[in-house]
Amino acid sequence: MTGAPGAAPSPLLSWLTAPRTDRGMRFARGSGGWDLYTYADLAHLVSLASAAFRARALPGRPGVVLATPNSVGFVTGYFGAVNAGLVPTAIAPPARFGGREDYVRHVARVLRLTRASAVVGDPVHLTVLTDAAEAAGEDGGAPVAVLSSDFSTGTETDRLSAVPGSELATLQFTSGSTSSPRGVRITWANMEANARGNGRLIDYDATRSTVSWVPMYHDLGLVGCLMTIVAQQGELSLMRPEQFIYDPRRWVDCIAREGMAYTAAPSFGFAYAARRLKPEDLKGADFSTLRSATLGAERHDPRGLWEFTELCEPYGFDPAVFTPCYGMAEMTLGITGHAPGTVPQAVHLDWESLTPEQPVKVLARGTLRDAGAADSPAQWLVGSGLPIEGVSVAVVDGEGRPLPDGYLGELVLSGSSAAAGYEPPDAESSSRFVDGRVYSGDAGFLLDGQTYVLGRLGDALSVRGRNIYAEDLDARLADTPGVDRYRCATLVDARRIVVLAEHEPGPWAERLAEALSLYIGGVVDVTVVSCRRGTIQRTSSGKPRRRPMLTQYLEQKLPGEVVAHRPRRPEEG
Structure with a gap:
């Protein structure tokens, strides 16, 4: 295929025309072991995939939808679509959805939005x-x-090119935590800039290996792992999320027994591994080769991260490798990050005084070590570092006016990673594009250059002029004995708090309802719902899909049993 008019070679595609035979990727088998492909092997498969797509491409239908897990089929299909001059879109495979009918409707919508000629799956x-x-x-x-x-x-091959056939690199479907999923239009310039910034943040060295289980349909997997690494033809080992859930030791062993230097996961991944592994599982392990463990996709959990640290520190794990970041699809991926080398910063906040457009009261400053070892880690907020190369971050008030350092407001982002808008252009979203800037819809503040993210503005409860964020309530669930916060989700609106808990009914429910009611001063109803495993709907990054679930709860369409209730106290208004 010939490139788009005026297009130049992309560093993210250069491996296609000069693939290495001494480096490559390996993909985890379900039964154990790995399948290894050199970059030369992958390039040959890309040429076959490109020919297959080109033969089926239809005029005016430039999309290819990949509903595949982390696999050689995803990698070769993705780059095969690019080589054929088409625009790939990655979405979750069927196993990530609860019901067949819902999945069919979801994929059909994506196929229409992307104007797809083809859809690919296992x-x-x-x-x-x-x-x-x-x-x-x-x-x-x-x-x-x-x-x-x-x-x-396949039997027919295409000539491979490093020149993109389209200005658009991908339609990245956002996680959908607050609204229906929508496509973000990411250009090659966006992708290249963000991959470069991510690589420089962690001082990426292609001679060292990376392991990841983050799915490719999430921007952390696609941009943060795949694109950052293929730009330099680095070694990459890919697991699937379900393989990690089934056996987190396999991921940990890649780091501590095979000497890998880089990995990435949400905080809950490290917390989950810490809960599943025992010290005897780590006998002979050595974490000293790990240079960066990128944390993305959610507010960083000091308790879970410190549990992992305490488990693995005797075997050479250094919490200074944690690289907490802040990112979103509207900025391609990375926005800020704490460069590895020092233990990430954290602040102990006076949460009861948090007020929009006012100074944030910091009771103590420290590091992840201080936060994780505290009696109540939920009182601490882990910083997300400094802006990556080519990105700027500001905090504004409700009128869009800049706020000083240390003031709480909305995070506004700009730079070469800012995407080209939504598909459809009028997609409903709490994030928005205005004059080349991204108004994130996230509440946060800047302090000494560090970015601190509290949560979604739309998922906040206003109590006497201060905002209480759903993410804050989620973090406080862990302080209740018998409650696993990673099996819970908090839903809020102006009148109520609903906690969905994938736990059997028990005395924990009354304790939880009472604790939350006391924390928010009794100003709204607090209801605790016991539900079966799998009830909580999550985004591609593991965040609860709060608004859709609250709507279903109010319409009595969300299965579960009310096991505790604290009504709003009339004297509180």
Whole structure:
């Protein structure tokens, strides 16, 4: 394929035309072991995938949707679509959704939005993808080809090029924590700038290996792991999220027994590994080769991170490798990050005095070590570091006016990573693009250059002029004995707090309801709902999809049993 008019070679695609035979990627097998592909092997499969897409491309339909897990099929399908001059979009495979009908509707919507010529999935998922393709064409649209992610059986190849065939690199579907998923238009210039900034943040060295289980349909997986690494043809070991959940030791062993230098995960991944592993599992382990453990996708949990540190520190783990970051798809991925080398900073806040557009009261300053070892880690907030190269961060009030250092407001972002808008352009979102800047919809503040993120403005409860964020309430769940905060989600609006807990009914529920009611001063109803595993709907990054679940709860469509309730106290208004 020829590139777009005026297009230049991309550093993210240069490996296609000069692939190395001594480096590559390996993909975890379900039964154990790994499948290794050199960059030369991958380039050959990309040429086969490109030919397959080109043969099925339809005029005016430039999209290719990849509903595949972390696999060789995803990598070769993604770059094969690019080489064919098409625009790839990664979405979750069927296993990440609770019901077939919901998934079919979701994929059909994405196929229409991306104007897809083809959808790709593992062979076992082709039936459900066929149903989605048929649903997408019910309004008279062109038929969508359904392709297996195994491109090795192809016979026709395409010439490979480092020149993108489209200005658009991908449509990145956002996690959908506050609204329906929507596509973010990410250009090659965005992708290249952000991958470069991410790599410089962690001082990435392609001679050292990386392991990740973060899914490729999330921007942390696609940009932070895949694109950052292929730009330099680095070694990458990819697991699937379900493989990590089943056996977190496999991920830890890659780091501590195979000497890998880089990894990335949300905070809950480290907390989960700490809960599942025992000291005897780490006998002979050595974490001293780890240079950066990037933390993304959620507010950083000092308790869980410190549990992992206490477990692994005797085996050479250094908490200074933690690299807490702040990112969002609207900025391609990375916005800020704490460069590895020192233990991340943290502040102990006076949470009861938090008021929008007013100074934040800091009771103590310290590090992740201080926060994690505190009696109540939920009182501490871990910093997300400094802006990465090419990105600027500001804090503004409700009128968009800049606020001074240390004042609470909305985080506003700009720079070369700012995406080109939404698809559809009028997509409903609490984040928004205005004059080249991204108004994030996130509450936070800057302090001595560090960025601190509290939570979504739309998921906050106003109590006597101060905001209480759903993320703050989530963090406080861990202070209640018998409650696993990672199996809970807090939903809020102006009249109520609803805690969904994937726990059997028990005395924990009354304790939890009472603790939250006391914390918020009894100004709203507090209800605790016991529900079965899998009830809590989560985004691609593991965040609760709060607004859709609250709507379902109010419409009595969310299964579960009310096990505790504290009504609003009338004397509180």
